[in-house]
Every structure is written in C-alpha cells, then in structure tokens.
Amino acid sequence: MSLRHLVVISSLIACQAPTEPAATPPVEPPAPTPPPAPVVQTPFERDLAPKLAGCLGCHSADSQNGLDLTDLWASVDEPSSQIEMALIASGDHLQSYLWHKVAGTHSIAGGLGQRMPVGSTWSQDDIDLLARWINLGVPR
Numbered sequence: 001m002s003l004r005h006l007v008v009i010s011s012l013i014a015c016q017a018p019t020e021p022a023a024t025p026p027v028e029p030p031a032p033t034p035p036p037a038p039v040v041q042t043p044f045e046r047d048l049a050p051k052l053a054g055c056l057g058c059h060s061a062d063s064q065n066g067l068d069l070t071d072l073w074a075s076v077d078e079p080s081s082q083i084e085m086a087l088i089a090s091g092d093h094l095q096s097y098l099w100h101k102v103a104g105t106h107s108i109a110g111g112l113g114q115r116m117p118v119g120s121t122w123s124q125d126d127i128d129l130l131a132r133w134i135n136l137g138v139p140r
C-alpha cells in the first residue's frame with residue numbers, strides 16, 4: 001500500500017468518526033407545586049374573637065360607657081372605671097374585671113352594674129375559654 005493510499009484511508013476513517021451530538025442538558029421535570037398551607041387560626045381567633053365581636057355593638061370607640069373593646073389587648077393592664085382592678089390582668093383571670101363581668105362574679109369581686117354581655121349570657125365553656133386565654137398570657 002502506497003503512502004498516498006494510507007493518507008486517503010486514514011482521512012476517510014477520520015471523516016467517518018462519529019461526531020458526538022452536542023450534549024443537551026437533561027430536561028428536569030417541573031417541581032410539583034406544594035399543597036396550599038393550611039390556614040392556622042389561633043384559639044383566640046377561632047373561638048374567642050367571634051364571641052367578643054358581640055361586645056362591639058356597645059363597646060367601640062364612640063361608646064357612651066367609655067369602654068372600647070375593638071382592640072382587646074388595649075385593655076390589658078388598663079384599670080376598670082368601676083373598681084380598682086385591671087380590665088385584663090395578663091396571666092390571672094381572677095384579677096381581670098372583664099372576666100368577672102362576663103362570668104357574673106363582678107359583684108362578689110366588689111364591682112357594680114350588670115353582667116356582660118347585656119342581654120345574654122356566655123356558656124360556661126366560653127367563660128372558661130376566656131379565663132384560659134387570660135391565664136395563658138393573652139396570646140395573639
């Protein structure tokens with residue numbers, strides 16, 4: 001075989017060398033969308049807030065009786081106008097006049113006026129829930 005033949009053959013082999021296709025990045029499957037986070041309501045939002053909403057008809061910013069309960073936390077450590085006791089003493093429902101007014105023990109505690117809410121009475125479960133919420137330190 002002549003040198004010329006060798007050159008032709010080797011260049012033919014070179015031409016036939018399979019050309020690697022350009023590497024394409026593997027296609028990632030789309031990440032699954034996570035399920036929507038469950039709506040977490042605190043016990044206050046779920047159980048107490050709807051009950052306390054019933055107080056707002058008589059206890060909001062322009063109320064004659066002077067007690068605004070639109071932001072309940074504003075009553076924490078605020079004195080009652082009827083007795084020397086905080087409206088809400090965080091951590092101690094027995095020192096919370098608002099609780100006594102709802103429980104109906106306000107007279108025994110030395111207070112006056114009617115049991116709250118005027119016109120209806122909370123169930124014992126709801127009264128206990130209010131006590132628990134106060135004793136837990138009025139969590140939001």
Ligand code: HEC
Nearest residue numbers: 054055058065067080081082097098101113114116117118
């Ligand atoms: C129909 C109107 C009405 C509703 C509803 C009502 N209140 Fe009252 N509340 C009054 C009036 C009037 C007074 C003042 C006279 C009295 O104490 O009886 C008062 C007084 C109070 C006081 C004493 C304020 C102080 O300075 O010591 C508290 C505490 C109170 N209410 C809490 C509540 C809570 C909590 C609710 C809801 C569970 C509620 N009230 C619902 C009319 C209402």
